Structure formats: structure tokens, C-alpha cells
Amino acid sequence: AQSVSQHNHHVILSEAASLELGCNYSYGGTVNLFWYVQYPGQHLQLLLKYFSGDPLVKGIKGFEAEFIKSKFSFNLRKPSVQWSDTAEYFCAVMSSSNTGKLIFGQGTTLQVKP
Amino acid sequence: NAGVTQTPKFRVLKTGQSMTLLCAQDMNHEYMYWYRQDPGMGLRLIHYSVGEGTTAKGEVPDGYNVSRLKKQNFLLGLESAAPSQTSVYFCASSAWTSYEQYFGPGTRLTVT
Numbered sequence: 322a323q324s325v326s327q328h329n330h331h332v333i334l335s336e337a338a339s340l341e342l343g344c345n346y347s348y349g350g351t352v353n354l355f356w357y358v359q360y361p362g363q364h365l366q367l368l369l370k371y372f373s374g375d376p377l378v379k380g381i382k383g384f385e386a387e388f389i390k391s392k393f394s395f396n397l398r399k400p401s402v403q404w405s406d407t408a409e410y411f412c413a414v415m416s417s418s419n420t421g422k423l424i425f426g427q428g429t430t431l432q433v434k435p
Numbered sequence: 436n437a438g439v440t441q442t443p444k445f446r447v448l449k450t451g452q453s454m455t456l457l458c459a460q461d462m463n464h465e466y467m468y469w470y471r472q473d474p475g476m477g478l479r480l481i482h483y484s485v486g487e488g489t490t491a492k493g494e495v496p497d498g499y500n501v502s503r504l505k506k507q508n509f510l511l512g513l514e515s516a517a518p519s520q521t522s523v524y525f526c527a528s529s530a531w532t533s534y535e536q537y538f539g540p541g542t543r544l545t546v547t
Contacts, residue, residue, distance in 0.1 A: 365538040411477055425477040
């Protein structure tokens with residue numbers, strides 16, 4: 322069965338620090354990959370997605386993620402975080418053979434100190 | 436456009452009671468989903484639907500039923516609520532062309 326693992330459960334950074342959140346998945350076939358963000362008191366919204374092509378994808382608010390197929394990873398990065406990035410971040414995977422079924426990781430809570 | 440809406444926003448049930456959560460979307464999306472969110476466990480898919488009149492089981496379907504009689508609505512039912520079903524429930528929808536899921540604001544359910 323597919324699974325998604327996010328290694329960091331709780332990350333605390335100061336403003337302007339760089340961010341990298343890890344995401345690994347287990348599935349041998351072709352996948353579509355997503356990062357979602359949930360700001361405090363709000364519902365989930367899409368940060369970025371990868372379907373095919375350039376493995377380095379850029380999303381909203383300066384976030385980017387790199388798909389490394391050999392490592393089954395899709396890590397999220399941002400060079401300089403802001404206090405407003407405080408949120409919970411979820412990695413998610415959808416297999417190309419079972420479109421419509423999205424499997425989420427456990428989530429990473431990011432706290433940015435001003 | 437309202438996007439994805441969910442009713443109710445909060446609910447408290449006693450063990451054994453039943454209830455239905457309603458999800459509605461106005462984006463003409465084919466796919467709709469129900470998730471539950473629990474601390475440290477991310478979002479887990481309960482049931483989903485790839486079109487009107489169709490439903491399928493997700494990761495944690497036990498204790499829940501769903502129906503999609505109209506394209507814009509997706510109902511989640513709890514026939515006999517249990518404390519283990521205390522959670523935040525999110526509905527989402529997506530178009531089959533993009534698979535980007537749009538989420539509703541959530542329903543916080545407490546079962547005592």
C-alpha cells in the first residue's frame with residue numbers, strides 16, 4: 322500500500338532562516354506529488370504540485386520542491402521564512418493508476434519566531 | 436463562487452447517535468472526498484467519489500457511509516457514533532483534469 326512519511330513533526334525557525342521539510346513516499350509506479358499548507362484556523366490550500374517534467378517545481382509564496390525519483394522524495398524548501406509561514410504542511414501522493422485517491426503524510430508543524 | 440462548503444461547522448454527539456455531514460461544491464468538479472484529520476496522523480481518506488452515483492472506500496471507511504446523489508453534494512453519514520470518531524472532518528473536491536483538491540473549512544465533531 323502507498324504511504325507517505327514526513328520526517329519532521331515540529332520545526333521551529335527564526336525569521337529569515339532557510340527551510341527544508343522532508344517527504345518520502347513508498348510506491349513503485351508513477352506518482353503525482355503535492356504539498357498543501359494549513360494556516361492556523363484555515364483550511365488546506367495547495368502550495369505546489371508535480372505531475373511530470375522539470376523535477377524542481379515552484380509554488381506560491383516563494384516555496385519550491387524537488388522531486389528525486391531515485392530517493393522517492395519530494396522535499397519542500399524556502400530560502401528565507403517569514404513569521405506568516407507559521408502553519409502545518411502536508412505532503413501528499415497520488416498514484417497515476419489510481420487517480421482521485423490522495424494519500425497524505427502526517428504533517429509538519431512549522432513555527433517561525435519573529 | 437463559494438467553493439467547497441460544509442455543514443455543520445461543529446457538532447457534539449453522544450455515543451450511538453447518528454448524523455450526516457453535508458459537503459457542497461459549486462465548481463462542477465467530478466471528484467469529491469471525505470477526510471478525517473487527527474493530531475499527528477495527517478489527513479486520512481474515508482471515502483471518495485469519482486462521479487455522481489459512485490462511491491469508493493478510502494483508508495479508514497469503517498463506521499461511515501457516503502452518498503453522492505447529486506454531482507455537487509457529497510454526504511458523510513455516521514450511523515452509530517463512537518468516541519473514536521471524534522475528529523475534524525474535511526471535504527474536498529477536484530476536477531478530473533487537474534487533481535488539485537479544494538478543501539472545505541472542516542467540521543469539528545466530538546463524540547462523548
